[in-house]
Amino acid sequence: MFAEVTFIKKTSSSRCFCFIYFYFFADLLPASDGDIKTMTFLQEVVDILLAYIVESFDRETKVIDFHYPNELLQMNNWELQDEPATLDDILISCRATLKYAIKTAHPRYFNQLSTGLDMVGLAADWLTSTANTNMFTYEVAPVFVLLEYVTLKKMREIIGWSDGRGDGIFSPGGAISNMYAMLLARFKMFPEVKEKGMSSVPRLVAFTSEHSHFSIKKGAAALGIGTESVICIKADESGKLIPADLERRILEAKQKGFVPFFVSATAGTTVYGAFDPLIAISDICRKYNIWMHVDGAWGGSLLMSRRHRWKLDGVERANSVTWNPHKMMSVPLQCSALLVREEGLMQNCNQMHACYLFQQDKHYDLSYDTGDKALQCGRHVDIFKLWLMWRAKGTIGFEAQIDKCLELSEYLYNKIKDREGYEMVFDGKPQHTNVCFWYLPPGIRYMEDKEEKKKHLHKVAPVIKARMMEYGTTMVSYQPQGDKVNFFRMVISNPAATFEDIDFLIEEIERLGQDL
Amino acid sequence: MFAEVTFIKKTSSSRCFCFIYFYFFADLLPASDGDIKTMTFLQEVVDILLAYIVESFDRETKVIDFHYPNELLQMNNWELQDEPATLDDILISCRATLKYAIKTAHPRYFNQLSTGLDMVGLAADWLTSTANTNMFTYEVAPVFVLLEYVTLKKMREIIGWSDGRGDGIFSPGGAISNMYAMLLARFKMFPEVKEKGMSSVPRLVAFTSEHSHFSIKKGAAALGIGTESVICIKADESGKLIPADLERRILEAKQKGFVPFFVSATAGTTVYGAFDPLIAISDICRKYNIWMHVDGAWGGSLLMSRRHRWKLDGVERANSVTWNPHKMMSVPLQCSALLVREEGLMQNCNQMHACYLFQQDKHYDLSYDTGDKALQCGRHVDIFKLWLMWRAKGTIGFEAQIDKCLELSEYLYNKIKDREGYEMVFDGKPQHTNVCFWYLPPGIRYMEDKEEKKKHLHKVAPVIKARMMEYGTTMVSYQPQGDKVNFFRMVISNPAATFEDIDFLIEEIERLGQDL
Known part of the structure; x- marks a missing residue:
């Protein structure tokens, strides 16, 4: 052979x-x-x-x-x-x-939170495709089920849960991980909701920062909680949730007879890269007996870095944590974990005892048939690429990769904060690799009419972005936020990027935007 | 280079x-x-x-x-x-x-509804991993978004919706596809549920056969509807939903003041492979104005076969259809489609207008940014493997593959239906490739005490299965169902299987079970 x-x-x-x-x-x-x-x-x-x-x-x-x-x-x-x-x-x-695909490995591809292409991760994904199996039982995925067990335990240790105890699952992306967390929080408080539905429980309300990811509202809509029951808490200028506003809104909700059941703090917001103050939030959650979730889809990976993990101080006090290795750790798409502090809760919340799949008279230890705790039936093998990359890099390899991306973003921040034609969207050094800024072409730079200037500025980023794509030289994202007109959100998760690529980005923005 | x-x-x-x-x-x-x-x-x-x-x-x-x-x-x-x-x-x-993995390509691997390994599908999955992108916008997945559009349209044409009109999405598995359908049905009847949650609507009830997949209940639990609001309809001896019982239960629910909103008919049940009578069910759904979903995760692929598609007659009258190409069409895991008759409904139901992702001032046609209709934010590229396989086989290639699997199951049925030591779980030729049977070892075959015999028989399949795995010669599933003790559920979706492999399976069951 x-x-x-x-x-x-x-x-x-x-x-x-x-x-x-x-x-x-x-x-x-x-x-x-x-x-x-x-x-x-x-x-x-x-x-x-x-x-x-x-x-x-x-x-x-x-x-x-x-x-x-x-x-x-x-x-x-x-x-x-x-x-x-x-x-x-x-x-x-x-x-x-491939000719018309985005080259996501390209050192100048900065468009999403997930960029880059890891060679060991790629090899692992090719192997996963070749093995072509399903995570629901040990019977059909013996190695992968064990690797999920080993890896989730390691991730819980890194979060800081004693002996890595707890539970977890790899799900199809951060939005679904966040939905799991909300589902668990509801079940923990009102287990009867599984059988009897939302009509059996009082009006539940969830809280999250106005800068949080849209998946919190999406989850609430799907779970029958409703988007109006997601109360958006004010964030400070740098995008961090304001704990005092959280407490005020909790009390307000309680006075109306609503039941606060879920707070989703964000570790690394999508646009600003802000880290909510987890310790203060957890104090409030404990005081009012509310499930504390940390959406660390983007920022969770900073737990791997001794230099940056302080930004998540207090994460060990959470009831659940979303952490997407497919973002800052460059694991190929998709790889998202939900980690849960309480053991057994996921199983109780989601199990349906399908007897054609989870037979109770199998010849091996049934605790490895983890499928019944999932919302899915069949579940794709997302673990092997993370496990093999961890093997290849070691924890210190991931740490170095993350530290380097943060160094690059600091370099970018330092380069443009006082540069002519640039304005930062918020003051101070970014906490994650998100650098949010306006580029003001010369024609706009000195406009006196503020409203006119804003109107013009709003159109700059979309045009530059369109030109970037037409030339194909680089890609970076932009958006408005609240009353702020379109600005660039540069994020760096691509391990191929260098200082020179950051320089290139700035030159390119100026080249493509100077006539606007 | x-x-x-x-x-x-x-x-x-x-x-x-x-x-x-x-x-x-x-x-x-x-x-x-x-x-x-x-x-x-x-x-x-x-x-x-x-x-x-x-x-x-x-x-x-x-x-x-x-x-x-x-x-x-x-x-x-x-x-x-x-x-x-x-x-x-x-x-x-x-x-x-790989040494300890299941060889899912092996011609004698029959354990799940998803078996086999398609070489073109595998090549496509390797390419997908290499492209390492995300389905949410045209911007980052131009080709894959177009291919999803082309393929979903083709699937809707095959269902029989005029000009292939409608909507759809590839989701992470049949359970999630079914959940989408339930979510859409609820939103269609009570759009306010998105903002206001389940407390704003009357008590909703869903209906599905007692043989249906557990994901219907799992979905109801997650969506805040509750498992008790999923009413199980009686199935006949061969596993098909009995329409008269459906109508009776709908009337009963209405008398109680509940609102029937969703009927999930199954096209190819998990254990028996039964096809619910879709035309009769759709008549009832129309009469009572209820969303009709067809869970064709397993049986939907029979639509590709001119010889077998009559089993789904009436599917074109459904509001939504789950169809998993990763099962009977041997597309690598995962590949599950939800097809929806009404255009625009998914978008209205799920959209959250995240302005960092779905900017409205992009330079291309925004109708190709399909991500906001998903429950997920990031979404894995599941389309390319199906599209490339379709390209390689043509519709007639899939048809031939499906017809062959059904031929093999008929061969198995004919071989064992009158063979000494075998008993069929239900009478008549199976409609799908599921062949459900008991093997009675000589020691049990002539037992007179019926209860004693049942008790012994219940233990036979688990022991034979354990031995199959220990020898590593083949794998086939078993389970009890209702008051029926453990029986084998043979399913054939593996394109590598031949008549000789079916013969081998029978010999192997007898070899491993004769001493029991």
């Missing part, structure tokens, strides 16, 4: 095009003589991917070869047909798909 | 072990001279995967090298460390992980 593999690998590159050209999917495994054809085909795909990867890291290439949707629809035949295509056509489709 | 790729590929196999041994993750890209080391490392991983794939299809290998959890924990060092490991250690970890 192995000899054959080697043989194929050595010869495929010269043979594959003519070799694959005349074949179809039906010639691949499980076809009886499909071994060689399969390996040739997969090797050909891998060659396309390897070339794409190397190219993605090359600053000379574009981040994106942008086309408008109607153009892109016409640039290839994307329609599905009744008849099969040749494997050669499949390779062509792979190349076309 | 391309010359370099070729060079690496040709030489890696002889150099890689010594080459990689001394290196660490930090030597890979984005390290400045990381190209060659990265390609060598990734090629080495691919070689491990290719060997595993070829081995997985070989009937001489085990489906699983089974170990109990406490043994497996000790068979390797799975713990996470502070210090980085060498890349050589990473390769060792990859090999160890």
Whole structure:
């Protein structure tokens, strides 16, 4: 078997095009003589991917070869047909798909909280696809279930829960992790809600900062709590929740006869990167007996850094924590964990005892059949990429990576805070890698009419962003916030970025924006 | 660049072990001279995967090298460390992980509704990992967003909705797709529930067959409806919902002042593979103005088969349909679609207008920013594997694959229905590939005391299953159902399975069970 593999690998590159050209999917495994054809085909795909990867890291290439949707629809035949295509056509489709994709590994891709492409994480994801199994039972995912166990325990230790005790799950993203937390908080206070629904409980209210992620409201809408029962707490100028306002709103709600059940503090807000004051919040939660959740989807990873973890001081007092390794730790998408302090609660909250899946008379220790604590039935294997990357980097490797991103953002902040044409959205050094700023082109810079100036400034970031995409040189996000007009939100989670890339970004903004 | 790729590929196999041994993750890209080391490392991983794939299809290998959890924990060092490991250690970890994994591609792996490993689907998943992006906006996933649009439209055409109109989304599994449907049904009837929560609406009740999937109840618990508000409708002997009982229970609920809002019919139940009578159910739903959902997670794929799609007659009258290509169509996990007849409803139900993500002043057609209709914020790219497989097989390729699985199950049914020592759980030819049966070992076969016989029989399937796993020869599921003691539920979705594998399964059950 192995000899054959080697043989194929050595010869495929010269043979594959003519070799694959005349074949179809039906010639691949499980076809009886499909071994060689399969390996040739997969090797050909891998060659396309390897070339794409190397190219993605090359600053000379574009981040994106942008086309408008109607153009892109016409640039290839994307329609599905009744008849099969040749494997050669499949390779062509792979190349076309990558040609128009965003190069998320590119050192100048800063558009989202999740950027970069980790090589060990990628290898792990390829292995996960090849193993093609499901997390619901030990029976079908023995290794992955154990690795989830080991990794969640380690993450709870890092949070600071004694001996890493507690519970948790990897879910399909931070929004779902936050929804789990709200679901658990409700169940903890009113377990009857599982059977009897919201009509059996008093009016529940949740609290979160006005800067928090929209998934808190989305979760409340889905869970039948309603968005109006999510009370937005004022944040200070730098985006941190104001504890006094939280307490005031809790008391107000109680006076109305509502039941405060859930506070979601944010560790690393989406736009400003602010860390809510967790200790003060936890004091209030304890005083009023409210579940404290920490949405650390973005900022949770700073727990890995000895230099920065103080920003989450008090996280160990939370009842639940969302932490997305697919953001600041560059684990390939998706990888989001919900960590829960109380053991057994998730199981009680979500279990339905499906007897076709969680048979009670299996021959192994059933505590490893973790699927019934999930909202999902089948669950994708998201653990292996995190586990293998942790193995490859060690905790100190993640720490170094995170510290470097924060260093780059400090460099950016220092570079623009007093630079002509720039204005910071809030004062002081950013706590996370978010640097929020306006770029004022010369034509706007000295406008005297403040309203006119604001109106013009609001249009600057969208135009510069559109030009960035059309040139394909870099990508960075922008948005308005409250009464603040459109500003750039630069975030750095891409391990490929360097000081030079930060310099480039500033030059590029000025190049693309100077005529506005 | 391309010359370099070729060079690496040709030489890696002889150099890689010594080459990689001394290196660490930090030597890979984005390290400045990381190209060659990265390609060598990734090629080495691919070689491990290719060997595993070829081995997985070989009937001489085990489906699983089974170990109990406490043994497996000790068979390797799975713990996470502070210090980085060498890349050589990473390769060792990859090999160890695969050694103890289930070979889901194995022709004798029948354990779940999702079995098999499709080579084009796998290639597509590798590409998806490499592109490492997020479905929320066109901006970051231009091609994948278009492919989702094209594919959902095609699926709606196949359902029978005129011109493929409607809406839909790929979600993380059938349970979440079903939850979406329930959420939409509630919002359609009481849009105020989004803001005001369940306390603003009357007591809602949902209906589904007693054989339906547990996710309907799980969804109701999460959405604040409560499991007691899911009314289980009687099924006939073959597992189909009895429409008369549905109507009776709807009337009963209305008399109590409850509001029926949702009926979930099942197209392909999990255990029996039964198809609920959709036309009769839709008549009732129309009469009482209730949202009709079809949970076709398992059976929806039969729509691709001209021979079998009559089993879903009436599906075009549904308001929403769950259809999991990761089951009967062998798309790698996960790939689940929710299709919705009414356009715009998902957006209205779920949107939260996050201005940092869905900016309204972007330079392209914003209708392609589909993320705000999702419950998730970030969403994994699940579309490419389905799209590429469809491209490779054509509709007729999927049809042939599905028809073959149904043929195999009919073969199994015909083989055992009159065979000594077998008893079918329900009469008649199965409608899906589920074949439910008891195997009665000689020692039990002629027992006269019926209760004693049942008690013994209940223990047979778990023991045979445990032995299958210990020998690693095959895997098939079992469960009790209602008052029926443990029976085998054979399902065939694995395109690698042949008539000989069915013969093998029967021989194996008899070999492992004859002494019981």
